[in-house]
Structure formats: C-alpha cells, structure tokens
Amino acid sequence: MSKEMRDVCLCVGTIGLCCVLGFIVLGALTRIKVLKTVTFLGALTVVSIALFYVGIAPHVRKRLNARLQAVWCRY
Numbered sequence: 001m002s003k004e005m006r007d008v009c010l011c012v013g014t015i016g017l018c019c020v021l022g023f024i025v026l027g028a029l030t031r032i033k034v035l036k037t038v039t040f041l042g043a044l045t046v047v048s049i050a051l052f053y054v055g056i057a058p059h060v061r062k063r064l065n066a067r068l069q070a071v072w073c074r075y
Contacts, residue, residue, distance in 0.1 A: 001054075010055025016048030 020041055027037050053061065 006055045006057070008055070009051045013048045013050070013052030013055055016044055016051065020045050020048060 023037070023041055023044075026032075027041075056064070
C-alpha cells in the first residue's frame with residue numbers, strides 16, 4: 001500500500017475516533033436514545049479502528065501487536 005493511501009486511512013480513522021468521542025460526550029449530555037446511539041457508535045468505532053490500523057506503518061503495527069499480546073497474555 002502506498003504511503004499516501006496509508007496517510008489517508010490514518011487521517012480518516014483518527015477523525016472517526018474523534019467523532020465517536022464527540023458523540024459519546026454529546027449523548028451523555030443530552031441523554032439521547034440508547035439503542036440507536038450504541039448501534040451507530042459501535043459501527044463507527046469499528047470502521048475507524050480498522051482504518052486507523054490500516055493507516056499505521058508496518059513497523060509500528062508490529063510493535064502495537066506485540067504490546068497488545070503482552071498485555072492480553074497477563075490475563
């Protein structure tokens with residue numbers, strides 16, 4: 001994958017995660033309906049994390065995977 005495409009994925013993923021955080025804060029303040037909000041935020045979070053993961057560099061991805069495996073192995 002080209003560097004430009006990775007940068008676009010990283011940018012879109014980061015913007016999506018920021019939107020999720022904003023929606024959570026907005027939902028907590030306005031007490032909007034729970035079921036629709038959870039469904040929408042869950043889908044947006046999954047897509048954003050996937051794009052963010054695709055966007056990071058391969059060596060950073062390897063370090064992140066190693067760190068996550070070390071954390072999960074403790075439990």
